[in-house]
Amino acid sequence: MPALTTTSDGFLLHGEPFRIISGAIHYFRVHPDQWADRLRKARLMGLNTVETYLPWNLHEPEPGTLVLDGLLDLPRFLRLARAEGLRVLLRPGPYICAEWDDGGLPAWLISDPDIRLRTSDPRFTDAFDRYLDQLLPPLLPYLAANGGPVIAVQVENEYGAYGDDTAYLKHVEQALRSRGVDELLFTCDQANAGHLTAGSLPGTLSTATFGSRVDEHLAALRAHQPEGPLMCAEFWIGWFDHWGGPHHRRSAETAAADLDRLLSAGASVNIYMFHGGTNFGFTNGANHHHTYVPTITSYDYDAPLTESGDPGPKYHAFREVIARHAPVPDEPVPAPGPKLPPTTVDLDHRAPLLPYLRTLDGGTRTQDPVTMNELGVHTGHVLYRTTVPTAGDGLLHFGGGVGDRAQVFVDGASVGVLERERRDETLPVRVPHSGAVLEVLVENQGGVNYGPRIGAPKGLLGPVTFQGAALDGWECRPVPLGDLGAVPFGPSGAATDSVPAFHRGTFEVDVPADTFLSLPGWTKGQAWVNGFHLGRYWNRGPQRTLYVPGPVLRPGANELVLLELHATTGTRAQLTDTPDLGPEGQ
Structure with missing residues (x-):
């Protein structure tokens, strides 16, 4: 029997009334040696629960592998949460969004251009099932029924914004249940009737996501689900940034006022984010609405706890609000952590990079340039190299553009940059002599994490021509950064x-x-x-x-x-x- 159950208007935990006051911490965006500090500060702000996504693409970087160490040591994170007296909400996907590379879907899976992502397509569901076969056994001891901190698990993520394949949602639910997940299951969708209807699953708790207009959004959730707890599973109190855009901020006063409205309505809440952390390495995602825009390295999110783990204005304001509705530890607010002297x-x-790469073995030779996906390169950079048989001035045309940013060199000299963001496909160049070496260094700036463009290919996306003639005989080489x-x-x-x-x-x-x-x-x-x-x-x-x-x-x-x-x-x-x-x- 699940430890967390529902009544007509709330939750019971082990049979006692319980309100979820949670905050999001993504363990994979925080150095493991700082997890205990962040969890303690969550408790001291008044949270009784923390929430985290699970990034499938990092936990299973290649088919059949499972990584549960370092930044990905989820069992350790769960032990630390339990030691701090915190409950945990797990959100294993398969899709997580999260401004994360490809929304957390593995590059090796989505490199199949014919796969129908997030549907009942057996190529997708079978891969997720095999992943759960590996992932869940080491996590089952941490379910509340087994004495662990995990009290609820999410089925998919904001699915109503993507599709309406109820059979697929049922498959995800049964995949969890059949592998021993007995805790409460929930779905999570933006708080409008269309998304809630498409993303919900009969017999599973529906929750909503929003950052303002609290009364309106709670009413939409209640209209969709006449009985059961009201819960905002993502209460957006900040936002993320894109390269070239502004840094988003939201005042502590307005965010705290909306948090008070939520709690005064009797709702449960998960603050997104309590502590944002960092998109270390090549893990950031991107958006593509009107154009492609990659997300920055920081995931500070203007959260109560800053990227470096210091309490900010929202930490103090939220603690005061929570204290009106629930017990808050009678301990001092943590001071900012020490910093290195300048x-x-x-x-x-x-x-120099290009001469170094020319000394390496192992490049792939192809007649036409191939995408990073076809090379099996999931992140980072690929150097494409060929020769140009014709000298003179002309247009270098990249069929289909580039994914995502290409630096072009002729005989080692830079001649220009093309960006997916600007939809660049053509570059005027001067080729000094027949047989000049053309090198194109392409950077994957992050996979789209929301909408229909998840899995869009990276690298050179089509044939390359100069003065209208196709260039062939390519060497394609990943840039080794390990x-x-x-x-x-x-x-x-x-x-x-x-x-x-x-x-x-x-x-x-x-x-x-x-x-x-x-x-x-x-x-x-x-x-x-x-x-x-x-x-x-x-x-x-x-x-x-x-x-x-x-x-x-x-x-x-x-x-x-x-x-x-x-x-x-x-x-x-x-x-x-x-x-x-x-x-x-x-």
Whole structure:
């Protein structure tokens, strides 16, 4: 029997009245050594529950594998939540949205262009079933029925915004039930009649998502579901940012007032986000409505707990609101955590990218360029290389465009950039001689995480022509970024040419603490500290610093590596004690 059950207007936990006051923390966006700190701060704000998605694409990076360690050690996260006295809501998908690469669907699965995602297509449901066969056995001990913290599990995610295949939702429900998930199941949809109807499942609790107009949205949920608990499963108290857009902020006062309205109505709530964290590495998603726009590295979300885990204005305001409706621990609000003293890092070693890649074995040779998906490359960059048989001025045309951003070089010299965001397909170039080498460095800037374009291919998307003639005989090479120790660094010297290059420097730390990487004068690329992939930087903004978790630092010498894709006006970076996520906007 599930530990959490429903009445005509609320929940019972082990037979006693219980209101869910929850906040979202995605374990995979937080350094594992900081999980306990974030969970303690959740309890101290007055939360009795935390919620998290599960990213299928990271837990099963290749078919038949299961990763449950490091950032993905969900059993450890659940043990820490239980030790803190917190309940847990699990949202295993298969689709999670979450501003996450491809909405959490594995690239190896969606590379099949004919698969019908999030439907009863057996190619999709069979893959999810096999994933659950691996995933659920190590998680079952953490269900509330077995003494664990997990009190409810979500079926799919905002499905009403995508489809209306009720048989598919029933399959997901039965896939969970048949593998031992006896806890309460729920669906979650935007609070309008169409989405709630398409995304609901008879016999499963319906919940809603919204960030304002509380009375109106609760009324829509009640009209859809005349009996049962009212719950906002995603109470949006901030928002995410795209590269080139503003930094979104929402006032603590308005968010707290809406939280008070929710709780005064007797509803349960999951605050999205309580602590946003970071899109480390290549994990950020993207949106594509009118055009493609990738999400930034920070997932701060203007949440109560900042990206670096410090209580912000919403933390204090929400704690006061929660105290009017439920017990709040009689303990002081945590102080901001220590920060590293401001530090300058000299990146005095360098390795140009293209010459390095030309020395490597293992490229794939094809007559025509193929997509990253066809190469089995899920993230990062691919270098495409061929020769141009004709000299002169002309148009270089990329059939179908690029996914997502391409830097074009002729005989090693940069000749331009094409972006999916601008729908670029053509570049005027001068080819100096017959047989000139054409290289195209393509970056996957993140898979679309919402809507019908999930799984859109990356890389070169069609034939490439020059002066109308097709170019063939391609070498396609992934850029290896897993082992930076193989990069042949040498002293930077006075080199200032504007070519893609790795840069490396070291800095000393007395006592490790959180810090923020500032890169004035740098253009676009990736950053690593001691081999930990912090994520993307881009002077397009709005984000101007990258969060460096204290646990990735060590006493003594530390290493910073950048892959700068364009140019830099200097060879220094700054570690600061203050984040800069850019100018505000709405």
